Amino acid sequence: MSIPIKKILVPTDGSPGSVRAARWAASLAASIDAGLLLVHVAPLGAARVDAARAATGEGPRAVPHDVIDLVIKETRDKLGEVRVPIEEIHAYGDPAKEIVYQAGYLGADLIVIGSRGLSPIRELLIGSVSDKVIRHASVPVTVVR
Numbered sequence: 001m002s003i004p005i006k007k008i009l010v011p012t013d014g015s016p017g018s019v020r021a022a023r024w025a026a027s028l029a030a031s032i033d034a035g036l037l038l039v040h041v042a043p044l045g046a047a048r049v050d051a052a053r054a055a056t057g058e059g060p061r062a063v064p065h066d067v068i069d070l071v072i073k074e075t076r077d078k079l080g081e082v083r084v085p086i087e088e089i090h091a092y093g094d095p096a097k098e099i100v101y102q103a104g105y106l107g108a109d110l111i112v113i114g115s116r117g118l119s120p121i122r123e124l125l126i127g128s129v130s131d132k133v134i135r136h137a138s139v140p141v142t143v144v145r
Contacts, residue, residue, distance in 0.1 A: 009037040009108035011099045011129070012075040017114030019078045021144040025112035026082045034109075035085035039102050040071045041095040096132035103139055111141045 010025045012018040022038065029036050072088045089106065091098045103111050113130045134141045 003109065005032055005109040006034050007037055007106065007108045007110075008034050009039060009099070009103045009106065009111045011039045011041065011095065011111070011113055011133075012071060013040065013095075014071040014074055015114065015116070017116055017144070019075055019114075021112050021114035022075050022079055024142075024144045026079050026084060028112070029084040030082065035087065036082075037087050037089055037102070037106055037108055038072055038075060039089040039091060039099060040075075041091045041093060041098040044093050096129045096136070099129070099133050100136045100138075103137055108139055110139060111137055113141060113143055115143050115145045 005028075008025045008029050010018075010022045012022055022036075025036055028034070069090070072090070076086065076088075087106075089102055091102060099111065099113070102108070111133060113133055115130055116128050130141075130143050134143070
């Protein structure tokens with residue numbers, strides 16, 4: 001039995017690890033005729049600042065949202081010429097929870113995530129985003145080192 005992969009969710013924070021994961025996912029997507037869902041999750045505090053600026057008349061696309069746009073744009077630029085459909089998703093909240101939620105909400109068939117390489121002690125204390133996603137996702141997860 002084979003399960004077709006049509007949507008690959010790739011979280012990005014602009015780090016080298018997330019860009020490596022995006023490149024790997026783009027190559028996979030091109031070889032199996034799939035699309036990419038590039039997701040950037042900003043801290044919840046950024047959403048509060050964004051909403052506060054919108055309420056004061058400065059507009060909803062204040063600085064925090066522009067930063068989110070920049071992270072996705074830089075990731076897309078580093079992918080080079082990719083011949084797969086790419087959808088951009090901006091989200092706010094806890095990165096691991098939001099990645100898992102977006103994968104289900106958007107109907108992703110696979111999550112491809114970069115490894116952050118946290119120190120063993122720090123990872124033990126707070127856990128890594130990739131580890132949390134692996135434990136809670138309802139779809140397969142590939143970690144790219």
